[in-house]
Amino acid sequence: ELKVEQNPLFLSMQEGKNYTIYCNYSTTSDRLYWYRQDPGKSLESLFVLLSNGAVKQEGRLMASLDTKARLSTLHITAAVHDLSATYFCAVDKTPGNTPLVFGKGTRLSVIA
């Protein structure tokens, strides 16, 4: 059974600090997805990492993928309050095929 595990599940950060969210998965998938959900809202796509070693960055968020370790990281640099949200990683249910299986999410709270 496919497992997608995120840690931590809850994260409280001070503004200006750096931190990393980890996503481990149990299949041989060659791509990984990150989504963001604001409280009470829907999900929006952040990154799609398409191959081993892929790195993508947008603003204060940077995501990377190590398919050999079956690990993706979402690094937050100099956190600001606007980054407060829940972040989900997801992988293909079976390698090379949608649908996606999601992790439980990391609820990030950035405080002053």
Next chain:
Amino acid sequence: NAGVTQTPKFQVLKTGQSMTLQCAQDMNHEYMSWYRQDPGMGLRLIHYSVGAGITDQGEVPNGYNVSRSTTEDFPLRLLSAAPSQTSVYFCASGSGAKRVEKLFFGSGTQLSVL
């Protein structure tokens, strides 16, 4: 730009009632899916479809039916609602059937079963 439209946004049902959650997309996406979101559980896949006339089960299909008669619509039917089906339901679609690069989510339906 409508994107993925879900209706209703909120619904309260009594145990044993049936209802249909509607999902429509105007992006000509082949792939559509339904997820439920419960506290501490993340998103769990209920059913999905890779094109009109083709549906398949996800992780938690029991108590739900789907059909895909058109590319645009993918309704989710609760046959006999149970309190365990209290949840937030999201419909999502994406281009491509075998593998989509990005899912577009609807705004969600908050369902309470009493």
